[in-house]
Amino acid sequence: MAGASPDPSLYNEDLAPIPFARRDWSWLNMATVWMGMVHNIVVYEAAAGLMALGFSAWECMEVVAVAYVVLFLAMWFNARAGTRYGIPFCVLIRSAFGPAGAQLPVLLRGFCAIFWFSVQAFAATQAVDAVIGTVWPAWNAASLHILGMSAHMWGAAVLVWALHAWVMGHGVSRIRNFELVAGPLVILIGLFATIWALNVAHGPGPLFAVPSRLHGMAFVGAFASGVTGMIGMWATFAVNIPDLSRFVRSERDQVLGQAIGLPVTALVFTPMAIITTSATIILFGRPIWNPVDLLLALHHPLITVFGGAVIVLATLSVNTVANIVPACYDLINLAPRRLNFDRAGPLVMALGLLFAPWLWFNEASSIFQALGIISGLLGPVTGIMLADFFVIRRQSLDVPALYQRHGRYGGQHGWHMPGLIAFVIGGIVAALGEIVPALSALNAVAWFVGVAVGGAIYTALAWKSERRAVTDAGLQPQ
Known part of the structure; x- marks a missing residue:
């Protein structure tokens, strides 16, 4: 940025490129960050969803392996620009959408991040409430309902939100120490x-003995749906991985760290969930996939307290890095003159509370369907980002121009039309399965369709417009 004059409406210290001298995350930091994110209640219960589709336990492992390898590849390539230039997602995306147009995918990503923060935080609230209620039964006597939630649940929510605030108060660069x-x-x-479960079940347990109910094309369709569903949990993070990779000191560190932390950890964690749940069938006669329900079913105060603390720790780990940090950058991008990281963090947590997850948490199928469509729109964004950086820009960016409204990435009054057109068309095609019942089969590969269509259309439209802009401005091709 030396010698450049960035537009104050597009720039502040939190959005500025991080110089190499200040990038101190190693492969170990990147790996432990992903370890902390992969271990959460939603991922733990995902195995139940796969087995409900009819897969055997071993087939669940195959679905997880394929999904996380695809995710690793997408994040490996999308993280490259963050590591090379030290810029976050909300700045990088200006290259493909223009400084004004970039606000559209940034707002979508920010909405999803705050929503998922709300979901994860409320899951932790239930764990805290269960722990305190077990150790101190009088806690449950505070049953007065306020805005649809009992007083004791409000007390647990205050504790959970305060813990998030404490972690965020140490700053994004110190979060790596927490994740470590x-x-x-x-x-x-x-x-x-898992060792306890193996002892109880005298082996992997009955779930590993359940045969597959899927064969032929039914298996193929369910396998595609399972892979897409697993990817869907992290599709939003696939676009904003530069928010983390900008802190990593080298390309080797980010690749090695993500390889260990993402597919390897997921393949270790999934059988842990299945084995532990297998033990619950022997103990209680039914599978208990929700860790909080399992702690309560065990009726052992010490285990409940210790297990609840682990659930809260896991929630803090995933929520901080996967939801709060990206949402902070997205809000800062909207108002860099007024917001910095310290101010954006409390704002994200306040907005998460306004989602009021306790009102719909147990009957949320329609809301999650709507969120799935919104998250699916980020598939085309992933394709557009990859096409822009690797095909159109050839991995070379004019970083100072990303902080200016007029210039190489300015487009038409701040809107780069190839990115917007590709985003709209890719999003419509990816969502056709939800909109048109006859095309519901597309839902099984919606994310892949969105990535492919968005990337292909953007490449076709941007290739000519970029060459024309370079010629008209007398600039050197990237």
């Missing part, structure tokens, strides 16, 4: 739980 402890610790506790 949280990620491995959660997997260590999961290992202890």
Whole structure:
């Protein structure tokens, strides 16, 4: 940025490129960050969803392996620009959408991040409420309902939100230290739980003996749906991985860290969930996939307290990095003159509370369907970002121009039309399965369709417009 004059409406210290001298995340930091994110209640229960589709336990492992390898590849390539230039997603996306047009995918990503923060935080609230209620039964006596939630649940919510605020108060660069402890610790506790389950079940347990109910084309369709569903949990993070990779000191560190932390950790964690749940069938006669329900069913105060603390730790780990940090950058991008990271964090948590997850958490199928469509729109964004950086820009960006409204990436009054057109068309095609019942089969590959259509259309439209803009401005091709 030396010698450049960035537009104040597009620039502040939190959005500025991080110089190489200040990038101190190693492969270990990147790996432990992903360890902390992969271990959460939603991912734990995902195995139940796969088995409900008719897969055997071993087939669940195959679905997880394919999904997380695809995710790793998408994040590996999309993280490259963050590592090379030290810029976050909300700045990088200006290259493909223009400084004004970039606000559209940024707002979508920010909405999804705050929503998922709300979901995860309320899941942790239930765990805290269960723990305190078990240790101190008088806690449950505070049953007065306020705005649709009991007083004791409000007390638990205050504690959970305060814990998030405490972690965020240490700043984004120090979050790596928290994840360095949280990620491995959660997997260590999961290992202890698995050893306990193996002892109870005298082996992997009955779930591993359940045969597959899917064969032929039914298996193929369900496999595609399962892979897309697993990807859907992290599709939003596939676009904003530069928010983390900008802190990593080298390309080798980000690739190695993500390889260990993402597919490898997921393949370790999934059988842990299945084995532990297998033990619950022997103990209680039914599978218990929700960790909070399992803690309550065990009726052991010490285990409930310890297990609840682990659930809260896992939630803090995933929520901080996967939801709060991206949402902070997205809000800062909207108003860089007024917001910085310290101010954006409390705002994200306040907006998460306004989602009022306690009002719909147990009957949320329609809301999650709507959120799935919104998240699916980020498939085309992933394709557009990859096409822009690797095909159109050839991995070379004019970084100072990303902070200016007029210039190489300015487009038409701040709107780069190839990106917007590709985004709209890609999003419509990816959502056709939800809109047109006859095309519901597309839902099984919606994310892949969105990535392919968005990337292909953007490449076709941007190739000519970029060459024309370069010629008219007398600039050197990128």
